[in-house]
Amino acid sequence: MNAATPPQRPPADYGDPVVLRTDPAGARDVPLKHPRKLLFPGEGIARADLAAYYLEVAPVLLPYLHERPCSFTRWPDGIAGRSFFQKNPIAGLPPWVPTRPFGNVNHMRVEEPATLAYLVAAGVIEVHMALGTWPDPGHPDIAVIDLDPTPPAGWDAVQRTGRMVKRALDVLGVEGFPKTSGATGLHVFIALDRSLPAGGVRDAVRNLMRTLQRVAPAEVTLEYRVSRRRGVFLDYGQNARGRTMAAPYSVRPRPGAPVSTPITWDELAHVTPADFTVRTVPARLGRLGDPMAEIFRVRGIRATRLDPATTKKPDMPAQTSGGGRGI
DNA sequence: GGGGCCT
DNA sequence: AGGCCCCAACGCCAC
DNA sequence: GTGGCG
Ligand SMILES: [Mn+2]
Ligand SMILES: [Mn+2]
Numbered sequence: 008m009n010a011a012t013p014p015q016r017p018p019a020d021y022g023d024p025v026v027l028r029t030d031p032a033g034a035r036d037v038p039l040k041h042p043r044k045l046l047f048p049g050e051g052i053a054r055a056d057l058a059a060y061y062l063e064v065a066p067v068l069l070p071y072l073h074e075r076p077c078s079f080t081r082w083p084d085g086i087a088g089r090s091f092f093q094k095n096p097i098a099g100l101p102p103w104v105p106t107r108p109f110g111n112v113n114h115m116r117v118e119e120p121a122t123l124a125y126l127v128a129a130g131v132i133e134v135h136m137a138l139g140t141w142p143d144p145g146h147p148d149i150a151v152i153d154l155d156p157t158p159p160a161g162w163d164a165v166q167r168t169g170r171m172v173k174r175a176l177d178v179l180g181v182e183g184f185p186k187t188s189g190a191t192g193l194h195v196f197i198a199l200d201r202s203l204p205a206g207g208v209r210d211a212v213r214n215l216m217r218t219l220q221r222v223a224p225a226e227v228t229l230e231y232r233v234s235r236r237r238g239v240f241l242d243y244g245q246n247a248r249g250r251t252m253a254a255p256y257s258v259r260p261r262p263g264a265p266v267s268t269p270i271t272w273d274e275l276a277h278v279t280p281a282d283f284t285v286r287t288v289p290a291r292l293g294r295l296g297d298p299m300a301e302i303f304r305v306r307g308i309r310a311t312r313l314d315p316a317t318t319k320k321p322d323m324p325a326q327t328s329g330g331g332r333g334i
Numbered sequence: 335g336g337g338g339c340c341t
Numbered sequence: 342a343g344g345c346c347c348c349a350a351c352g353c354c355a356c
Numbered sequence: 357g358t359g360g361c362g
Contacts, residue, residue: 231360
């Protein structure tokens, strides 16, 4: 994420500066100095378009970010230019953006639409989130099953593996919520009760992934070395302490302006990650709403429920709805 | 994209 | 005034 | 302890 290919810098018309009034009172005005600067040259998507996207999806995106440590990738000159991670507050941060520490980092909190607009103005394209929330981000409320295809394995292998994951979760009586990563893979979110530290969550997911690997050794892998990987990598390490991942509805800095998009299990066999972009996702939300929103209402499980070694036994109450998690 | 720091 | 630097780290894993 | 990994 660091190549310095000179972005189209020429007589390009970046447009005249504008101010986005993101609240009626004018207390959250966000200036865009170069609203027509092309961030995704191939698609003609400019900074103002990206800001409009994030403001449109804010009602479904902000609930995921609530009280959660977030980090960002910034591409001030678009996806053809330089990039870097941002965890600590951006220099010159508006006073109305709150911050809160987790570990050695003082994270910017994303709690209102104006913050999304400000971040885009500052060059942010991608929004990443931790899997736990304050006051104790070290005890995650979300587990993720992260499916990363190793070329030449691709989306079709991910689709088949996702179906295996769904079957395994059904057997356990656990509900999983899939989303495209926006790049090549799939993320399945599972609501937790926060009773285990990140390491315990990782261990439970690892053991579930090991059983999948035993069932389909030709399709999936747990091999740590990229050079020796074949098939779909079951990346349980994504649950380790301090890790973050692309949030639902985050844009990805790749050609096509893809979006990490929640889908239903029924859709999995019929969609491809490129279907979901800055241009298409707002309309999809208007049609269908957020297929993952139910995660805010199901009761979180203890992560050990995912571990076949500790769950194999008799009474295994299915996950019930209700008793929301109040996120 | 922009603040800090150096020249 | 202009130019360069900086914007993240850390836990986990196999060796 | 080191280097690869995401
Ligand atoms: Mn992934
Ligand atoms: Mn991964």
